[in-house]
Amino acid sequence: MEIVEQVLRGDVRAVARLLRDIDDQVPSTRSILKELYPYTGKAYVVGFTGPPGAGKSTLVDQITAYYRRIGKTVAIIAIDPTSPFSGGAILGDRIRMQRHFLDKDVFIRSVATRGHFGGLTKSTHDMITVFDAMGKDIIIVETVGVGQGEVEIADCAHTTIVVSVPGLGDDIQAIKAGIMEIGNIFVVNKADREGAKKTVQELRTILDMGRRFRMDIGEMDDWEPPIVETQAHKGIGIDELCDAIERHKAYLTAQKPEQFRKVMLKRTLHQFSETLRDELFKEMVRRIERRGDTLESIAERIFQKELDPYSVSRQLIKEEFISHEQ
Amino acid sequence: MEIVEQVLRGDVRAVARLLRDIDDQVPSTRSILKELYPYTGKAYVVGFTGPPGAGKSTLVDQITAYYRRIGKTVAIIAIDPTSPFSGGAILGDRIRMQRHFLDKDVFIRSVATRGHFGGLTKSTHDMITVFDAMGKDIIIVETVGVGQGEVEIADCAHTTIVVSVPGLGDDIQAIKAGIMEIGNIFVVNKADREGAKKTVQELRTILDMGRRFRMDIGEMDDWEPPIVETQAHKGIGIDELCDAIERHKAYLTAQKPEQFRKVMLKRTLHQFSETLRDELFKEMVRRIERRGDTLESIAERIFQKELDPYSVSRQLIKEEFISHEQ
Numbered sequence: 121m122e123i124v125e126q127v128l129r130g131d132v133r134a135v136a137r138l139l140r141d142i143d144d145q146v147p148s149t150r151s152i153l154k155e156l157y158p159y160t161g162k163a164y165v166v167g168f169t170g171p172p173g174a175g176k177s178t179l180v181d182q183i184t185a186y187y188r189r190i191g192k193t194v195a196i197i198a199i200d201p202t203s204p205f206s207g208g209a210i211l212g213d214r215i216r217m218q219r220h221f222l223d224k225d226v227f228i229r230s231v232a233t234r235g236h237f238g239g240l241t242k243s244t245h246d247m248i249t250v251f252d253a254m255g256k257d258i259i260i261v262e263t264v265g266v267g268q269g270e271v272e273i274a275d276c277a278h279t280t281i282v283v284s285v286p287g288l289g290d291d292i293q294a295i296k297a298g299i300m301e302i303g304n305i306f307v308v309n310k311a312d313r314e315g316a317k318k319t320v321q322e323l324r325t326i327l328d329m330g331r332r333f334r335m336d337i338g339e340m341d342d343w344e345p346p347i348v349e350t351q352a353h354k355g356i357g358i359d360e361l362c363d364a365i366e367r368h369k370a371y372l373t374a375q376k377p378e379q380f381r382k383v384m385l386k387r388t389l390h391q392f393s394e395t396l397r398d399e400l401f402k403e404m405v406r407r408i409e410r411r412g413d414t415l416e417s418i419a420e421r422i423f424q425k426e427l428d429p430y431s432v433s434r435q436l437i438k439e440e441f442i443s444h445e446q
Numbered sequence: 447m448e449i450v451e452q453v454l455r456g457d458v459r460a461v462a463r464l465l466r467d468i469d470d471q472v473p474s475t476r477s478i479l480k481e482l483y484p485y486t487g488k489a490y491v492v493g494f495t496g497p498p499g500a501g502k503s504t505l506v507d508q509i510t511a512y513y514r515r516i517g518k519t520v521a522i523i524a525i526d527p528t529s530p531f532s533g534g535a536i537l538g539d540r541i542r543m544q545r546h547f548l549d550k551d552v553f554i555r556s557v558a559t560r561g562h563f564g565g566l567t568k569s570t571h572d573m574i575t576v577f578d579a580m581g582k583d584i585i586i587v588e589t590v591g592v593g594q595g596e597v598e599i600a601d602c603a604h605t606t607i608v609v610s611v612p613g614l615g616d617d618i619q620a621i622k623a624g625i626m627e628i629g630n631i632f633v634v635n636k637a638d639r640e641g642a643k644k645t646v647q648e649l650r651t652i653l654d655m656g657r658r659f660r661m662d663i664g665e666m667d668d669w670e671p672p673i674v675e676t677q678a679h680k681g682i683g684i685d686e687l688c689d690a691i692e693r694h695k696a697y698l699t700a701q702k703p704e705q706f707r708k709v710m711l712k713r714t715l716h717q718f719s720e721t722l723r724d725e726l727f728k729e730m731v732r733r734i735e736r737r738g739d740t741l742e743s744i745a746e747r748i749f750q751k752e753l754d755p756y757s758v759s760r761q762l763i764k765e766e767f768i769s770h771e772q
Contacts, residue, residue, distance in 0.1 A: 415719060419714045420714075429571075430480040
């Protein structure tokens, strides 16, 4: 297919069109993705997650500048909890990255979470597939998250960076504990703020607790997640962060190939499960519509208590799946 | 079934056992839920969402105390971004609610998000079904969220309360914009903190922007989301918040039955879609295992580039669904 060759050549317009089609769930994207898939597996995926206001965008901007300086090409997938009319606010955020907008070797893609009725994780995997196939060296996925996001970043990335910030209150403790197991690198940004040392100290304590716990249950690997202090807006700590990413990458790819394999398999399993989940649902919706029915009108009958969601689901499966004699 | 009768009678042990079974995805829960479903539709579901550290648990605790005083029974579903070894931190949070632990008319259920591989929204709907059927008057769903959560609270609740807090930095602006369309009531908690007035002012501005936008596109309803200032730990502003909830409930149930119907239909559609999605995936996993295969081993072959996730998904669907001649 022409589009496949265009994407493999790195044609930016073709890629932009394909991503739009994926977003719009155009059926032909499925076979394009299928053709692109064999060309994937070369990109390195770095995930950034953390609470709102932690300065993730500024960090991503700085990291991108670093990679560009050493000659690597970059794609950025920014997943924003946005809404149709808040585009302005998000745009403001994105404007900080504008110095990369004119760089044809940096591809920036913002994705809104609202309105995505499921399937956002699959979309993220699909975008990674496209960027990987088009030859991007580094794919950065940025998402607001506190260990509970529609896109579980750790399932998409090779290296997951958890960004924290001083002064979010005591409750943040619970959050830190929740995300500590997914972080390969921890960043305390805005490290010139009051309370930064305390935040680092708390993180250290939680990481040590986690280490002991994993040692006890025999799940220990020997990567010790570093805690990097940054002031992203001033460019302070960025070299240290890039160094930490490189060390984690080297750890995975050179020192611990079996660990790398484990990470890759987990990512692949996740992508496959999400794709299968999504395709199954879409197929069933098509079949429901083929019957002259809709999800909405079934929901109406459930609401009227003529049906219940559990029986309808089982009934649909019974009628549309091949029966295997037991 | 005995368990169905026990749940309908409000037997706390039976409910606890059923919820555990739902969590463990025991197949028999499906028919129990089906039996319970006709008895649902009476409970009022109130959702609390907001960033970590906003004081949601303390608010929920106070609201629960209010409902108990006026003789209503309450169930609380607290969705925590936790992990196996961070139980301590979360527990600490929950301890604030301990005054209700001994009250048999308050049922508290904490759910961890990590380890839930999809299906968390369905679980939340299932829990609501159980609590509704057992006769709880009020079901409170509390989730950390910034407009992007695995559980979209607005799709589960009748009244959605968005909790904010002063001093989360400028980036929070984007978040506020992202969640403003889901909130029926806005709370600025810790209203004695510096910057509280500014936070209220910003919220007001964003809400007004949103109103104008919706008016322009003709999507206006006439509910004006109030902004309530609270200091939950001192009990300040709680009466005002409860009053706002009652007013929104009255608005939906008495003044705007067609709006209530819309909310109920949206919730029902969401529950049905999530149930169908989940059942389809489980059915397919069973069929894959019937073939002597597993998701993991398919992922392994995808990783080896023998297969790709898109083709395998389509192939499985082709083989397991009944073919309709075109």
